[in-house]
Amino acid sequence: MKKLALILVVALCLMASLGRTALAPHQTRPSPAPAGDRGISSPSKETAAPVCDAGKACLAYVEYDEFGRPYNRGQLLDALGQARSAAESNGIVVVFVHGWHHDAAPGDANIASFRAVLQRAVDIDKAYGVRPRPVLGIYVGWRGESIKGDHWYSWPFSQLTFWDRKNTAQNVGNGAVYELLVRLSLLRGANKGSRLVVIGHSFGGAIVYSALSHNLLEQIATDPPANSTGDGDKKKGGKRWDLAMLVNPAFEAMRLRPQFELARSQEYERAQAPHLVLITTQADWATGTAFPLGRAVSTLFDKYADDDSAGRALNNTAVGQYIPFVTHQAALSADCRRGEDDQKIAAGAGAATVAANKTFCFNDRKALIDQGAPLLLSRCDTDADCAQVAPNHHITRGPAGMGLTPERMPIMNIRTTAEVMADHNDIWNPTMQGFLTQFVILSVHHPDQL
Numbered sequence: 001m002k003k004l005a006l007i008l009v010v011a012l013c014l015m016a017s018l019g020r021t022a023l024a025p026h027q028t029r030p031s032p033a034p035a036g037d038r039g040i041s042s043p044s045k046e047t048a049a050p051v052c053d054a055g056k057a058c059l060a061y062v063e064y065d066e067f068g069r070p071y072n073r074g075q076l077l078d079a080l081g082q083a084r085s086a087a088e089s090n091g092i093v094v095v096f097v098h099g100w101h102h103d104a105a106p107g108d109a110n111i112a113s114f115r116a117v118l119q120r121a122v123d124i125d126k127a128y129g130v131r132p133r134p135v136l137g138i139y140v141g142w143r144g145e146s147i148k149g150d151h152w153y154s155w156p157f158s159q160l161t162f163w164d165r166k167n168t169a170q171n172v173g174n175g176a177v178y179e180l181l182v183r184l185s186l187l188r189g190a191n192k193g194s195r196l197v198v199i200g201h202s203f204g205g206a207i208v209y210s211a212l213s214h215n216l217l218e219q220i221a222t223d224p225p226a227n228s229t230g231d232g233d234k235k236k237g238g239k240r241w242d243l244a245m246l247v248n249p250a251f252e253a254m255r256l257r258p259q260f261e262l263a264r265s266q267e268y269e270r271a272q273a274p275h276l277v278l279i280t281t282q283a284d285w286a287t288g289t290a291f292p293l294g295r296a297v298s299t300l301f302d303k304y305a306d307d308d309s310a311g312r313a314l315n316n317t318a319v320g321q322y323i324p325f326v327t328h329q330a331a332l333s334a335d336c337r338r339g340e341d342d343q344k345i346a347a348g349a350g351a352a353t354v355a356a357n358k359t360f361c362f363n364d365r366k367a368l369i370d371q372g373a374p375l376l377l378s379r380c381d382t383d384a385d386c387a388q389v390a391p392n393h394h395i396t397r398g399p400a401g402m403g404l405t406p407e408r409m410p411i412m413n414i415r416t417t418a419e420v421m422a423d424h425n426d427i428w429n430p431t432m433q434g435f436l437t438q439f440v441i442l443s444v445h446h447p448d449q450l
Contacts, residue, residue, distance in 0.1 A: 217258065
C-alpha cells in the first residue's frame, strides 16, 4: 500500500511537471551577457522604440525574472524611451502589472483587455474634445503562472502555486520594477502636462505596492496641510504619480498599516487627491479564503507588539478583506443612473472630488462601455453606507487631531459587491472596465494636485 501511494505521488508530480511554464520572456529575447558576467542582462540590439503619436494608444512591454531582474535591459530602455516621448507630448503613461495565472505571452487575455482600456482612454479624450495626446501602456510581465492548469491533472497543482507566486511577486516588486517606476515618476515630474497611472492586479498589486510603499510614505508625509498655500514650512511635495490603483491586491493588511496610520494622522488641503486606491470584491476567494489559510501557517510563530489577535488579523488578512481599513463601498444602485449627470469630467470633477464626496456616481455615458452598469461609490461614514460589503462597519470622519479620520485621506480602500466583480480575476467585465476607466480619466483630466 505504501509503495502504491508513493508511486501515485510520484506520478502526480511528474504529470504536474509537464505543465511547468518556462523561465523565459515572451516579448523579447534574453540579453546576451557580457563576457565573464553571466548574471547581468545588457541592452539589446533591437530596433529603436517607436514613437507613440498623439491621439494613439500604444503598448510596450517590460519583463522580469523570478527575482525582479529585467530579462533584457534593452526592452526596459525601449519602454522608457517611448515613455519619455509620450511625457514630452503631455501624454498619459499607464503601467499595468498582471497577477496570478498570467504573463506577457501573446494571447494572454490581460493584454487584450489592457489594450481595450488604453483605447477607451483615447476615445474619451476625443469625446470631450481634449487636445490629442499619446496614451502609452506599459505591460509589466513576470511569471505569474508557474504550472499551467489547462489539464485535469495539473489544475490542482496550479492552484497550489498561490503562496509560491506571492513570494515571487514580492521579489519582483523589490527588484528592478522599482527602477522602472522611479524613472517614470521622474519623467512625470519633468513634464508637468504629462500623467502617470500605475495599476496592479492580484500579485501584480503586491508588486506595485512593494515598489511604491516607501514612496507612498514620503508622498503622504510631504502632502501640504489643510492651511497650506504650498510655500510655507511644509512645501508641497512633487507629484510622483497621478493614481496608483490595486485591484484585488494579494498582500497582507499589516503592510499597509504604517501608510494608513500616517494618512489618518494629518489634515490635507481641499485639492488633495488620493495617492493609492485599492479595489477588492467581497467575492474574491483567492484573497478571502486561500490567502489567510496560507498566512496562518507561515506566520504561526510571529509575535506582535500590540494585541496578539489584532496583530494576527492584520498579518493574515489580505488588505482588501481587512474590514477596519475599508473606506468605501462600490455597488450597483438605482440612485445612480446611466448618463443622468455625466458631465462630471467636462465640468472639472477630479480624483479629489471623488475622495471628498460622501457618494459619487460613476455613470458617464462616454466612459461606460455598452454592457457596463453605472456604480455608486459610498464612503463608509455610517454603518448603513457600506452595509452590503462591510456590515456594522464605519469610519468616523473629523479632525485628525482628535484621533478621527480626516475628510480627504489620500488612501481609498474600496470593497465591491459580487455583482460588480464576481471573483478574483473578474476585473475586465464591462462594469469594472467602465469604473476603472472613469477613475483613471478623472485622475488625469483633473488631477487636482499638480
